[in-house]
Amino acid sequence: MTCAITPVYLLNHSGEVKEAELSAEISIKHLEDWHLRWRPFMIEKLKEIPPEKHPQHQHWNWLKKHQALDGQLSMRSYAVTSDNETQGMMWVRTTGFSQIPGANGKPIVYIEYIESAPWNVCTLQNPVKYRGIGRILLGAAIELSQKEEFKGRIGLHALSQAEPFYHGCGFSDLGVDHNYHNLRYYEMTEQQARQFLTPGETNV
Amino acid sequence: MSKLTKEWCLAMAHCEKGEYINAGSFPDANELEQKNSAFMNLVALMRKKLHLSIEKFAEKADIDIIDALQIEGNPSYSPSIRTVYNISALFKIPNKALMQLSGIAKNRYYDTQYDTLPFAACTSGNTDKLSREELVALEQFVAIIAKKTM
Numbered sequence: 310m311t312c313a314i315t316p317v318y319l320l321n322h323s324g325e326v327k328e329a330e331l332s333a334e335i336s337i338k339h340l341e342d343w344h345l346r347w348r349p350f351m352i353e354k355l356k357e358i359p360p361e362k363h364p365q366h367q368h369w370n371w372l373k374k375h376q377a378l379d380g381q382l383s384m385r386s387y388a389v390t391s392d393n394e395t396q397g398m399m400w401v402r403t404t405g406f407s408q409i410p411g412a413n414g415k416p417i418v419y420i421e422y423i424e425s426a427p428w429n430v431c432t433l434q435n436p437v438k439y440r441g442i443g444r445i446l447l448g449a450a451i452e453l454s455q456k457e458e459f460k461g462r463i464g465l466h467a468l469s470q471a472e473p474f475y476h477g478c479g480f481s482d483l484g485v486d487h488n489y490h491n492l493r494y495y496e497m498t499e500q501q502a503r504q505f506l507t508p509g510e511t512n513v
Numbered sequence: 514m515s516k517l518t519k520e521w522c523l524a525m526a527h528c529e530k531g532e533y534i535n536a537g538s539f540p541d542a543n544e545l546e547q548k549n550s551a552f553m554n555l556v557a558l559m560r561k562k563l564h565l566s567i568e569k570f571a572e573k574a575d576i577d578i579i580d581a582l583q584i585e586g587n588p589s590y591s592p593s594i595r596t597v598y599n600i601s602a603l604f605k606i607p608n609k610a611l612m613q614l615s616g617i618a619k620n621r622y623y624d625t626q627y628d629t630l631p632f633a634a635c636t637s638g639n640t641d642k643l644s645r646e647e648l649v650a651l652e653q654f655v656a657i658i659a660k661k662t663m
Contacts, residue, residue: 341567344582422535423537430533452515477532
């Protein structure tokens with residue numbers, strides 16, 4: 310079975326537009342890139358930056374995640390590729406539940422894991438190689454939520470280094486979740502999701 | 514139809530500054546385990562010595578490519594007996610030695626001594642040539658395990 314591929318676009322370090330692909334499935338090629346490109350790059354960069362700036366996710370293992378999650382009916386995976394190189398990956402679950410007052414208990418798409426390639430993080434490489442990966446993956450999660458008739462609602466627990474990104478994307482910050490590694494929980498409502506996908510439109 | 518149009522993607526890209534975007538659980542302590550580091554390093558070096566890509570290695574050893582990736586990328590991964598047997602046949606290394614090294618068979622001779630061998634430099638490249646140091650370390654290591662399991 311072939312997975313769906315959507316053409317998407319990124320900006321490179323010079324501000325030029327670069328074609329990319331959003332794959333609705335993490336493939337062997339993406340895992341290979343993690344193993345043979347992301348990991349060696351990260352290992353080299355860790356030698357250059359002070360320990361307090363080391364990525365909190367530096368020991369994430371996408372092979373283990375794939376082994377644990379692949380094949381589960383509620384799980385979906387996505388990857389962004391450009392320049393024949395994986396630029397970001399994400400696993401989501403379609404069995405999450407909203408924690409936002411007013412929508413509490415309603416189904417959401419929950420983002421289990423999301424990461425961009427280390428050369429797209431300015432702490433590790435400045436200027437970054439590509440910009441736009443994070444929001445494209447969030448857009449994919451929102452579109453999945455709409456397709457599942459969850460009206461675009463998505464949620465996630467952000468690592469503290471990534472909290473500014475989720476504030477910037479317009480998520481609601483529901484505070485520290487003491488039941489989940491004391492990570493902050495973020496959720497996007499139906500309205501926020503619509504605003505994210507169509508930023509020029511006035512909210513109804 | 515997807516709303517992720519070219520205009521939308523570029524507007525979104527302009528908003529990004531290269532921030533961390535990671536969401537999900539903190540690293541699992543198990544991911545730090547290095548229990549099979551000697552086995553994973555040995556496989557990586559032997560593969561490089563034979564100038565095999567990951568795909569070619571999996572094909573020649575008749576193992577799943579996911580297994581091949583796991584062996585080199587996941588220190589806590591436990592390969593199957595068949596996988597280790599096939600790898601030992603491909604690399605012409607005594608099966609018993611690899612079974613012990615991979616953690617499948619009880620490890621009578623080797624513990625931390627394997628991890629202290631100079632195998633640290635084999636985390637890069639797909640079919641890169643071995644450096645002289647890597648080649649020397651590999652040959653010494655293979656000689657040791659072959660002798661120990663005789």
